[in-house]
Amino acid sequence: MAVTTLEASHIRYEVRRHKHLARRHEHTDRLFRIEDGWACQYRLLPDGRRQIIALFLPGDYCEAQWVLTGQANWPVVALTDLSVTEIPLHEIRARHTREFDGMKSMLGSIMHTLKNHEKWIVNLGRMTATERICALLHDLVERLRPSGKVVSNHCPMPLTQYDLADIVGISSVHVNRVLQTLRGEGVISLEAGRLSLLNPAELLRLGGPAHV
Amino acid sequence: MAVTTLEASHIRYEVRRHKHLARRHEHTDRLFRIEDGWACQYRLLPDGRRQIIALFLPGDYCEAQWVLTGQANWPVVALTDLSVTEIPLHEIRARHTREFDGMKSMLGSIMHTLKNHEKWIVNLGRMTATERICALLHDLVERLRPSGKVVSNHCPMPLTQYDLADIVGISSVHVNRVLQTLRGEGVISLEAGRLSLLNPAELLRLGGPAHV
DNA sequence: CGTTTGTTTGAAATAACTCAACGGGAGTGG
DNA sequence: CCACTCCCGTTGAGTTATTTCAAACAAACG
Numbered sequence: 489m490a491v492t493t494l495e496a497s498h499i500r501y502e503v504r505r506h507k508h509l510a511r512r513h514e515h516t517d518r519l520f521r522i523e524d525g526w527a528c529q530y531r532l533l534p535d536g537r538r539q540i541i542a543l544f545l546p547g548d549y550c551e552a553q554w555v556l557t558g559q560a561n562w563p564v565v566a567l568t569d570l571s572v573t574e575i576p577l578h579e580i581r582a583r584h585t586r587e588f589d590g591m592k593s594m595l596g597s598i599m600h601t602l603k604n605h606e607k608w609i610v611n612l613g614r615m616t617a618t619e620r621i622c623a624l625l626h627d628l629v630e631r632l633r634p635s636g637k638v639v640s641n642h643c644p645m646p647l648t649q650y651d652l653a654d655i656v657g658i659s660s661v662h663v664n665r666v667l668q669t670l671r672g673e674g675v676i677s678l679e680a681g682r683l684s685l686l687n688p689a690e691l692l693r694l695g696g697p698a699h700v
Numbered sequence: 701m702a703v704t705t706l707e708a709s710h711i712r713y714e715v716r717r718h719k720h721l722a723r724r725h726e727h728t729d730r731l732f733r734i735e736d737g738w739a740c741q742y743r744l745l746p747d748g749r750r751q752i753i754a755l756f757l758p759g760d761y762c763e764a765q766w767v768l769t770g771q772a773n774w775p776v777v778a779l780t781d782l783s784v785t786e787i788p789l790h791e792i793r794a795r796h797t798r799e800f801d802g803m804k805s806m807l808g809s810i811m812h813t814l815k816n817h818e819k820w821i822v823n824l825g826r827m828t829a830t831e832r833i834c835a836l837l838h839d840l841v842e843r844l845r846p847s848g849k850v851v852s853n854h855c856p857m858p859l860t861q862y863d864l865a866d867i868v869g870i871s872s873v874h875v876n877r878v879l880q881t882l883r884g885e886g887v888i889s890l891e892a893g894r895l896s897l898l899n900p901a902e903l904l905r906l907g908g909p910a911h912v
Numbered sequence: 913c914g915t916t917t918g919t920t921t922g923a924a925a926t927a928a929c930t931c932a933a934c935g936g937g938a939g940t941g942g
Numbered sequence: 943c944c945a946c947t948c949c950c951g952t953t954g955a956g957t958t959a960t961t962t963c964a965a966a967c968a969a970a971c972g
Contacts, residue, residue, distance in 0.1 A: 531822045539825040541818050591803050598810060605817035606753050610743045612824035613751040613869030617960070648918060657825030659961055664920065680969095829928070860950065871929055876952065 497579060503570035509550060510564040518574045520550035525570035526646055529562055530654065540655045541608075542601070545628075546635045549597070568646045612657050615695075620656040621666050622695025625676060629685060645683035709791060715782035721762060722776040730786045732762035737782035738858055741774055742866065752867045753820075754813070757840075758847045761809070780858045824869050827907075832868040833878050834907025837888060841897060857895035 500523065503509065509520055509527060520527075522544050529542040529551065544550045550564060550572075611620050625645075632643050649667070653660040670676050675691050677684040685691055712735065715721065721732055721739060732739075734756050741754040741763065756762045762776060762784075823832050837857075844855050861879070865872040882888050887903050889896040897903055 531818075533822075533826060537826045539822045541821050591807070595803070595807060595810070598807070598814065602810065602814055602817065605814065605821060606743075609753050609817060609820055609824060610745075610751045612821060613866075614745060614749045650918080654825075660918095661920090661962080662960055665960090668920085861952095862950080872950095873930080873952090874928055877928090880952085 497576050498573045500571065500573045503566045503572055505566050505569050507570075508563055508565050509570075509572070510562070512563055513561060517577050519577055519580055520564075521573045521575065522546050522548050522550060523571040523573055525566065525568040525572075527564055527566050527570060528651070528655075529564045531562065538654045539657065540651070541605075543628075543631075543655070545631050546637065567651055617656065617658045617662055618666050618669070619695050620658070621652065621663065622670070622675075622691050624652070624656055624695070625683065625685070626688075626691055626695050629683070641685040641688055643683055644681060645678060646681050709788050710785045712783065712785045715778045715784060717778050717781050719782075720775055720777050721782075721784070722774070724775055725773060729789050731789055731792055732776075733785045733787065734758050734760050734762060735783040735785055737778065737780040737784075739776055739778050739782060740863070740867075741776045743774065750866045751869065752863065753817075755840075755843075755867070757843050758849065779863055829868065829870045829874055830878050830881070831907050832870070833864065833875065834882070834887075834903050836864070836868055836907070837895065837897070838900075838903055838907050841895070853897040853900055855895055856893060857890060858893050 503525075510516060510529075524546050526546075527544040527550060528540045529544075530538055530540045532538050542551075544564075611623055615623065628645065629638055629641065629643055632638050637643050647655075648660075649663045650660045653663045656663070658666075667676075667678060670691075671678065673687075673690070675685075675687045675694070677686055715737075722728060722741075736758050738758075739756040739762060740752045741756075742750055742752045744750050754763075756776075823835055827835065840857065841850055841853065841855055844850050849855050859867075860872075861875045862872045865875045868875070870878075879888075879890060882903075883890065885899075885902070887897075887899045887906070889898055
């Protein structure tokens with residue numbers, strides 16, 4: 489979505505880790521753009537199981553759909569300390585739902601998240617734990633690249649193993665074991681919140697069986 | 701999507717089971733509306749694993765997104781013998797991408813599939829085989845209701861256990877065992893291509909832990 | 913310095929998978 | 943009408959992937 493970010497109405501501020509940008513059923517009158525840090529949208533089952541359904545990285549707009557529905561509806565939480573800009577919804581809405589071109593650009597953005605969801609349905613439904621984690625790590629690096637956070641396949645990775653578990657749909661203990669293996673095979677290194685792809689080709693092979 | 705279906709340009713015809721409505725990378729100049737029968741969109745991994753990512757039931761438009769991309773891109777196959785109407789894409793496109801209201805209705809339709817995908821990400825990521833199957837069966841009945849195919853919780857269910865497996869992301873053998881259990885507990889009956897919800901409340905409880 | 917949060921490890925339990933075989937039913941060709 | 947095949951559902955036995963529980967440890971935090 490093309491949204492200028494330098495207007496007076498755009499407030500920039502900080503959010504502490506674990507604070508919510510949105511809660512279940514909550515109405516909102518603004519849209520967030522992540523300037524720095526990571527956030528996610530998730531679902532919680534009554535017994536405590538959690539599934540993360542979207543990650544928001546620096547540069548991402550947080551839940552473009554809000555523009556349409558005017559509701560957040562589902563919880564969004566900061567996975568790290570966060571720096572966000574807040575954009576009044578009416579401002580975007582004026583541009584994106586009352587004008588044809590804006591609408592079109594928004595459609596594009598939604599189509600993009602649709603594609604992403606489809607990919608994850610395949611991952612969750614038909615790939616092994618190792619494949620899912622490799623696919624995720626590969627994805628993360630590619631998504632971080634545009635924001636300049638990746639230097640020679642080395643980048644920040646602030647997710648805990650619990651977070652990873654709730655993205656790829658396995659237990660955190662098993663995440664740990666898969667990561668051990670990948671480290672042992674020299675595919676990645678992951679420590680102190682930083683990820684290195686030591687063997688990107690192998691990572692891609694393990695995680696990204698291209699669909700036929 | 702609101703599309704009138706009684707125009708001369710709308711051709712209606714039959715498609716045999718296992719025939720493809722679309723193939724990988726295929727361009728298309730028409731949109732399908734399922735009049736009768738079931739179809740699905742799927743992804744195939746190189747080693748043969750299949751994940752179904754969308755089901756199309758009577759009354760559904762098959763892949764509304766085509767209107768935008770002009771490409772099918774991913775395979776869509778008939779799961780039963782099918783009766784479809786074919787609508788020239790340019791006709792819909794004229795209405796839906798060059799006019800504001802049409803665009804809006806299309807957005808709504810896409811938002812709907814987005815919601816669906818999110819739900820399935822949670823199911824695939826965090827629910828057990830039994831929960832997924834119950835959720836699916838419940839969903840199917842609700843989706844068939846508008847087309848009048850459900851009489852007192854009894855409806856057609858032409859999916860094979862292989863199909864079910866590829867929707868819920870488990871093996872067909874395991875699908876069989878879960879179904880056995882559900883039958884044994886008197887929750888459903890499923891035979892000769894027909895499904896009965898004998899205990900809808902229990903089915904909902906098993907499959908539909910509402911998200912918090 | 914004590915507390916909390918996140919990672920690592922082991923051992924046992926369970927969910928789901930694979931392989932293999934059998935049987936019924938529906939279609940097909942003779 | 944029969945024999946044949948293929949598809950689909952069913953079942954059993956053995957295996958593998960993943961989970962759970964529990965504990966120990968390390969790093970970060972106030």
